[in-house]
Amino acid sequence: MLEALSLSVSAGVPTLLWGSPGTGKTSAVKALAESLGWPVEVVIGSLREPSDFAGLPVVSEGAVRLAPPAWAQRLATTGHGLLFLDELTTAPPAVQAAMLRVVLERVVGDVPLPAGVRVVAAANPPEEAADGWELAPPLANRLVHLNWPVNAERIARGLAAGFARPSLAGFERPATARQDLTARATVSAFLQVRPALVLQVPKGPAAGQGWPSPRSWEFTATLLAACAATEAGPDVRAALVTGAVGEGAALEFLSWLENLDLPDPAAVLADPASFELPRRSDRAFAVLTSVAAVAVAADDKDTWEAGWKVVAKAARAAPDVATLAARTLAARRPAGARIPAALLELTPILRAAGLIE
Template sequence: MSTICALSIAIQAGVPILTWGPPGVGKTATITMLTDVLALPLEVVLASIREPSDFSGLPVIRKEGVRMEPPAWAHRLAQAGKGVLFLDEISTAPPAVQSALLRVVLERVVGDLALPAGVSVVASANPPEQAVGGWDLSAPLANRFCHLFWSLDVQYWVEGMIGGWSISDLPHLPPVWENSLAKKQALVASFIRHRPHLLLQVPKDEAQAGKAWPSPRSWDMAARLLAAAESVQAEEDVVASLVTGCIGEGTCLEFLAWCRDLDLPDPEEVLANPSRLRLPDRGDQAFAILTAITAAAIGRLTKERWSAAWCVLAQAAEQGKKDIAAVAARKLAAARKPELPLPLKELQEFIPLLQKGGLM
């Protein structure tokens, strides 16, 4: 059930998902049940029998010029305003069709029609060696997905055979789940600052390039899924499968181990009592703490939180972390609202930097 939970979170977060698994394990049936539970319209498109024009649009001459007309399923999703586009058997789609899918998966654009933000993209694939006429996914297409590997839960299957198939206890993201997105983006940025070589690692092996690997795009997806998972207090194995699906297993293990070692304070507690903050000696820990506090302040920027965040940064400078605090100071200054006063005392250490960046 952890795979189904991860799939549900990703659909609601709007992150494209590619489910991998052998034939006959119930990928398509589960996704159909899942959309029923989430009350989302479902459009199933068999990618293996489609032409590139089914995704890039057919040219139609209008008075105003040539329009790339999308197919009927795209119009139905646009009219519904929400839903799931399920691309079945994507690993048997030839390279030309995979190229046509690039904008569909990443930007939700079909022909000249932009699908609503409430439409999520889910695809399924069999490993190439188990698919009829299978192809390895191209690296650009693979990197647009979070890859989830289907595990066959024997107990779930036995219970379904006896009592009927159903999905229950699905996590439902709260309306404010994106409030923690800036905090997760700051966490990811802190890790990349500590491990810059892991920002982009395109596999040289063609088969591996068709799976999950780290890139600026997949790190952004990972941050989004971390925020969504936190909002429903997802289990650790669900979080791990989502992050692994974006950046690959090895990178994910290193990232999660680094997160466990950080021991970050609650940003809200620090903003409530900024004078009590004592930064650790480790530079990566200090950077992660300051970026998380700044992201929390910006997420709900009031006069009190604005002043508290500058107090934190001023203390960081006093504690010998001026260079690290400067990054957070630039971000905080850029988020200033007109009605917020400049805390000149706390700004003293950063005034030359902010003037140079055109922020003062």
């Protein structure tokens, strides 16, 4: 969980630690901030009013502006830090509603928080919190939920020799553009296979946890890229995906991912002649989407032309899938790149897609 927390925070995904009172959630967040040398602003929802997040209306020079509280001004001035929303389930519904824009967009009143400010929250289950409230589904969907473990051996060892500090791997090795694009292509391919999982608004107790939506699937892609960058283990990846989209959707996605066995898009672009399009439509979609994404991210004419060779070869077996990759390549032509000969094979497909007259 310490590694998952660090990866999520480093990727800029708002994170919520769930656990019983007194289990070290707050200490872990403060230890992460201390390791980074970042300031941390602790805000407890039960002690705040909606105006502490939405801003206090102030008349200035004939206009009304929403003035932020002091903690937001300090973070905006510093330019980086952790905004720690502690005891989240003690915040009443009106305060939770005011937090929505703060959590995802990092805007407090009329003041935007810098990109270097990351949002972390902690909560006790409502039945264990003082005057606890269920987490509203819109707020829950803006967070990645991590269940904080309590292990007797770890606690005993920590008391004797000191507790482990959060890993900083995600901050030291951020995801590259290629890893990010490959992760997005992978999630996109899964949703082509399981479109029913794009959006599933929960009801009942599950509403306060992670659930599938376009936003949480985007979180999933970001977290997959972070896991790839740091070579995180399967347990960390499973915890992050489950925290983003919930147990049911995560189980399906992780099972599908385990059996996907995709080739490295960079290797495919390096040798287009040896590429063989997978027969499974989801694998074919994932491969071509990631190849096209990596080809345009390189912004290099040779790589771009190699992408067209891959698409042309794939078009013979799966023209509909090849069309999507062709759209990506056609929209991002590098400077100095000539029209590749492979385009001649794609003329009917490109005309059907409306890319040429």
